Amino acid sequence: MSRIRNRNTKPEIAVRSLLHGIGYRFTVNGPKNRLLPGKPDIVLPKYRTVIFVHGCFWHGHEHCGDFHLPETRREWWRNKIEGNRSRDARVEFELQSLRWHVVTIWACALKTVETRKWLAGRLRGWLGELSERNLLVPKNPSCGKTG
Numbered sequence: 001m002s003r004i005r006n007r008n009t010k011p012e013i014a015v016r017s018l019l020h021g022i023g024y025r026f027t028v029n030g031p032k033n034r035l036l037p038g039k040p041d042i043v044l045p046k047y048r049t050v051i052f053v054h055g056c057f058w059h060g061h062e063h064c065g066d067f068h069l070p071e072t073r074r075e076w077w078r079n080k081i082e083g084n085r086s087r088d089a090r091v092e093f094e095l096q097s098l099r100w101h102v103v104t105i106w107a108c109a110l111k112t113v114e115t116r117k118w119l120a121g122r123l124r125g126w127l128g129e130l131s132e133r134n135l136l137v138p139k140n141p142s143c144g145k146t147g
Contacts, residue, residue: 011107012041012053018116019044019051022124026051036100038091047130049101052088056108060085064108101130 019026019042026044027033033043040050056066060081069077092102103126109115 007041009053009055011055011105011110014110014116015051015053015105016042018120019123022120024123024127037094037098038087040095044127047101047127048099049103049127049130050095051103051105053105054088054107056106058084059088059106061106061108064106066108 016026016028024044025046026042028042030043030045032045033040036043036050038050038052041053042051043049044051054061056064057068058081061067069081088104092104095102103123105119109119
């Protein structure tokens with residue numbers, strides 16, 4: 001397991017490419033990435049949004065063809081996957097408590113061109129909504145200007 005990559009995986013690179021292609025800028029190794037709970041894969045500071053790109057096997061994506069418990073050491077693997085799931089839930093709760101938006105993208109959503117297009121549309125719409133909301137709230141309430 002020491003050879004399993006935890007950074008710059010193919011799904012992470014695909015999401016970063018997709019975000020960049022639709023015009024969003026983000027950090028991958030910025031100071032906020034390391035200081036936030038769970039060390040998010042991608043941080044969009046402008047939108048106060050973090051993105052986690054989860055591998056279907058390692059994070060136990062239910063009802064996904066890419067997730068199944070191995071035949072050997074089933075109890076160990078069950079505990080490992082459940083530990084990952086509970087940590088994911090705890091980290092998401094902590095981030096939401098800090099008023100960060102949390103997006104989880106599963107690796108299976110990046111397999112085909114169609115699913116990537118669908119995901120790009122969802123991200124564009126969701127981040128667009130956040131952007132519109134941010135424009136309605138003045139950054140400096142005393143000056144009365146928006147944005």
